[in-house]
Amino acid sequence: MHTWHWRTWNDLPYLTCRLLEPWKHGFFTQHFWSQPPTRLTEILHPTAQVYRVKQVHGDTVLVPSEVEAMAASAGNLSPTDELPPADGLVTDQAGQAVWVCSADCTPALIGDVVTGHVAAVHAGWRGTAMKIVPGAIARLQSQGSQLQDLRIALGPAIAGEVYxxxxxxxxxxxxxxxxxxxxxxxxxxxxxxxxxxxxxxxxxxxxxxxxDVRRINVLQLEQLGVDAEQIAIAPFCTYQNPDNFFSYRRNHQKKAQWSGIVSK
Incomplete structure (x- = not known):
């Protein structure tokens, strides 16, 4: 439990992970549902650029420059226009906030203590079957990351005992x-x-x-060569904690909580 800490903003609770202390980040609870990522980024880092995607339970991981290029080619004029389909984002510059949402699936936030780059990944069972978290790490490695420099936090998700x-x-x-x-x-x-x-x-x-989808993700990471001490799993189940988290399996509502991190 000491790895995870409850924080508050305007008396509303969200989680942070000690492994990700070098970066502004948060696994936000259902109490923030009315706040879009643009507003949540103001809580973490008011000047950061905000990026999110249209999650489709796949294995595509994009960098912000690709998101911007797709938006430009589609003629998007505002953030409310169609988002590119993907389930992961890896930063390519400092001061970029990347976000994913989840309601039982695993939100994974990743940081590189040397480069300062970060990633946000939505890993449900389908994405995990396609190894999306290792895919995000491959993108980080293509930008110069080394495995030993990564810190990985797997946020609140449905626990294996009830899934x-x-x-x-x-x-x-x-x-x-x-x-x-x-x-x-x-x-x-x-x-x-x-x-x-x-x-x-x-x-x-x-x-x-x-x-236990989070356990599968840990095994995938360990098989890549990531040390267990570089990984933290939130001790919270979305299904069993209705006070703080939405759970699609529990309520069948299309609501989710946001998780985000800002690059350095």
């Missing part, structure tokens, strides 16, 4: 961290259960299991 999915979905996601084919569902699930701190748990309903 029921089909065995097929669990196998598709789990095949990214074990040497089996996602087509062989049973073999993949057996391999996942043999891992330390298994990312799948039994479910009483036939054909279903419980899936």
């Amino acid at each position: 029921q999915v089909s065995k097929q979905v669990a196998a598709q996601v789990g095949a990214t961290v074990v040497s089996t084919s996602p087509d062989d569902v049973d073999e993949t699930l057996v391999a996942l259960r043999q891992l330390s701190d298994p990312p799948v748990l039994d479910d009483p309903e036939p054909g279903r299991v419980r899936l």
